[in-house]
Amino acid sequence: MSTSPEFWTVADTAKRVAAGEIGAVRLVDTMLSRITNVDRELGAFLATDGEGARRDAAEIDRKRTAGQFAGPLAGVTIALKDNLVTKGVATTAGSKILQGWIPPYDATVVEKLRSAGALIVGKTNLDEFGMGSSTERSAYKKTRNPWDTSRVPGGSSGGSAAAVAAGLAAGSLGTDTGGSIRQPAAFCGVVGIKPTYGRVSRYGVIAFASSLDQVGPIARTVQDAAILLQVISGHDPRDSTSLDLPIPAFAEAATGDVKGMKIGLPKEYFQPGSGSLDSEVRTALERTIKALHDKGATTVEVSLPHTSLALPAYYIVAPAEASSNLSRYDGIRYGKRAEASDLLDLYCKSRGAGFGPEVKRRIMLGTYALRSGYYDAYYKKAQQIRTLIKNDFDEAFTKVDVLLTPTTPTSAFRFNARATPLDMYLGDIFTLACNLAGLPGMSVPVGLTADGLPIGAQLIGKALDEVTMIRAGSAIEALGGLGDKRPSGIGGI
């Protein structure tokens, strides 16, 4: 357990604040000054909210002194991906089109965090509207990987993962449409959970692809991620896709016990068609599999035969939904308005200036796929593939409790290394199917490459069975993949 407050876990911070060992105001000041010192180079934050965090911290200290319970997360610092709307705090989704927008309400997940006593320190960088895998597609700035500043932190929740890895917040929230929590978590050596679709409310989440988007936690330990998931889960009458089901005890699931657990190894994930699975990633996974075996788990090879169709199906469904979701940014209903001579000119200029190239590409792809005449050939076909992919998982889960795969084919890549859109998309190959099937997934660190870059393992659970997935995740964590290593590229402590 670390002695510097910047690297205290969520669990430890909450305990120490509740015990009065440290005041919430002092703690938040420590974190804010670390953000000031470190984030100039790291670039994880688009905005900080020192005033709001200090105000809420003072309230926690007041409650504690008065002997009142200040919430399960009292004093825990949290960073939020900037596509989660925050009342009174600018929210951009990483896009110029939303520059200067101050939302009048909090997303449900933000409300839940605040009422649990969490202190929101700021909003983190992302690929514009969540479209990307490196955070290089942010309209605002570059976020660096804390382990090696010449490399990307992953994306699209790159700012959230980098902030947690570098000790700028105890935990963070990201969103995951096709891997945007798990992939940056893997690249930054932290834990990320994408819950079952419907487990967490999407109210106040700036939509990318509504049938795939889910909010989830990023933290430095499995238990911390589980604690945060506990707080943000639950039915929300304001999101009709949120599930009205009891919330299991996620925080108690991180027992590390995998005795008797059946872990499936989908063979397609270990021999992808592109042959792009890096040998160091493969070796780290093989070591993990063996160690889980030694802990009493059984590993079984399974097949998910439609895996190679996940990428093309995702890159039809996600842009199709995005093209519809982003139509609201027209300079009138939403988005910065351009000077124009007539209505059509206003639409064209506002959208032309407001959206970046990747967003425009997706809008065009999606609009094309939905056109009458092409709808059956593309969109309908992609939805049919989605069913096949879901059936593959259903079949696999008749034999196993959870699936284990690499999170990504490689470790973090250098800036500008994936220049074409397709190069970038291919890196998502292992994370997309999970979203298409609506299943829970997580990434847990399993080791470092010879260059000192983190490697992540992905677990995919049965629908609504985050508990088993978290249990397996904590067993992997206990293998001590990163040792006692911390990011060395930035902000040493």
Ligand code: GLN
């Ligand atoms: N990288 C994927 C994409 O670009 C997934 C993004 C996400 O999960 N938000 O669409």
